[in-house]
Amino acid sequence: xxxxxxxxxxxxxxxxxxxxxxxxxxxxxxxxxxxxxxxxxxxxxxxxxxxxxxxxxxxxxxxxxxxxxxxxxxxxxxxxxxxxxxxxxxxxxxxxxxxxxxxxxxxxxxxxxxxxxxxxxxxxxxxxxxxxxxxxxxxxxxxxxxxxxxxxxxxxxxxxxxxxxxxxxxxxxxxxxxxxxxxxxxx
Amino acid sequence: xxxxxxxxxxxxxxxxxxxxxxxxxxxxxxxxxxxxxxxxxxxxxxxxxxxxxxxxxxxxxxxxxxxxxxxxxxxxxxxxxxxxxxxxxxxxxxxxxxxxxxxxxxxxxxxxxxxxxxxxxxxxxxxxxxxxxxxxxxxxxxxxxxxxxxxxxxxxxxxxxxxxxxxxxxxxxxxxxxxxxxxxxxx
Numbered sequence: 001x002x003x004x005x006x007x008x009x010x011x012x013x014x015x016x017x018x019x020x021x022x023x024x025x026x027x028x029x030x031x032x033x034x035x036x037x038x039x040x041x042x043x044x045x046x047x048x049x050x051x052x053x054x055x056x057x058x059x060x061x062x063x064x065x066x067x068x069x070x071x072x073x074x075x076x077x078x079x080x081x082x083x084x085x086x087x088x089x090x091x092x093x094x095x096x097x098x099x100x101x102x103x104x105x106x107x108x109x110x111x112x113x114x115x116x117x118x119x120x121x122x123x124x125x126x127x128x129x130x131x132x133x134x135x136x137x138x139x140x141x142x143x144x145x146x147x148x149x150x151x152x153x154x155x156x157x158x159x160x161x162x163x164x165x166x167x168x169x170x171x172x173x174x175x176x177x178x179x180x181x182x183x184x185x186x187x
Numbered sequence: 188x189x190x191x192x193x194x195x196x197x198x199x200x201x202x203x204x205x206x207x208x209x210x211x212x213x214x215x216x217x218x219x220x221x222x223x224x225x226x227x228x229x230x231x232x233x234x235x236x237x238x239x240x241x242x243x244x245x246x247x248x249x250x251x252x253x254x255x256x257x258x259x260x261x262x263x264x265x266x267x268x269x270x271x272x273x274x275x276x277x278x279x280x281x282x283x284x285x286x287x288x289x290x291x292x293x294x295x296x297x298x299x300x301x302x303x304x305x306x307x308x309x310x311x312x313x314x315x316x317x318x319x320x321x322x323x324x325x326x327x328x329x330x331x332x333x334x335x336x337x338x339x340x341x342x343x344x345x346x347x348x349x350x351x352x353x354x355x356x357x358x359x360x361x362x363x364x365x366x367x368x369x370x371x372x373x374x
């Protein structure tokens with residue numbers, strides 16, 4: 001097997017996407033149970049850095065944390081950094097209700113991967129995908145707000161794609177590829 | 188003057204309410220500038236504890252942090268612990284839109300005060316006020332979601348009250364009174 005890469009997440013959907021991507025780069029992804037401190041804020045970089053730094057210090061291992069959010073222009077960037085909380089409380093229907101009658105459907109998904117090594121600190125990698133909010137939920141793949149996000153130039157939502165297909169387009173894949181290229185060069 | 192009580196907040200509306208309450212208990216409230224770490228989560232107690240503990244450790248002083256949220260039954264407790272973020276992004280109109288056509292208007296405001304002393308750790312005090320979400324925003328007092336919250340048995344929203352009036356009813360005042368009685372007994 002390839003080099004081991006630890007990731008601090010309990011999100012199975014995220015893990016499945018990252019596992020396929022890791023394999024492309026010869027990395028063996030291992031999820032690690034660790035208390036992860038997620039701060040509030042408007043900045044995925046800060047949230048991912050803090051979570052990765054505290055988690056890697058706690059287990060004394062190098063690891064990655066991935067944090068992402070859906071930023072909707074007409075909603076002033078909401079749900080943004082609070083996407084997972086908002087998803088748990090309001091679901092996709094809450095967002096569709098907030099977008100009811102709104103003409104501007106522009107949105108983007110952003111992902112930040114923080115790699116933290118207990119001795120060398122944190123390094124950040126990000127990826128963004130632009131698109132729009134659909135008028136109704138479509139598809140059963142992916143997770144979170146995937147059923148209402150259509151990447152630019154696509155007729156389909158993220159939830160209507162296979163993991164492979166989503167990994168060719170997604171914010172998370174873009175961030176991960178940047179990370180993996182750097183990681184394989186230096187480690 | 189009375190005993191000094193440090194509070195870590197930059198919210199002027201909150202400070203004004205707490206200052207009047209402090210005076211009732213012979214306490215001189217002093218706001219203190221300190222990096223405050225607010226974690227994400229579903230639990231005001233955890234958020235306030237962590238913020239107070241890290242802030243009091245940082246400045247090496249005993250202090251309080253107050254955290255509060257509006258929990259709407261029909262929205263599964265949203266915006267809850269993320270009320271301030273949600274307010275900044277969606278405002279009261281976002282909540283009114285989410286509540287459009289919703290018959291059950293029940294909601295409560297909850298406040299948690301965490302007192303942290305660098306040597307003795309954290310002590311928590313809470314207060315709750317039940318009420319309902321109004322059909323439109325009313326009043327210009329208070330802050331945050333005050334214009335859409337009507338305490339039970341009141342014809343008015345929090346934003347239609349003076350600070351004194353709000354302090355007779357509010358979640359924050361209830362939490363503070365519990366804290367102040369304990370504080371004055373032991374310090």
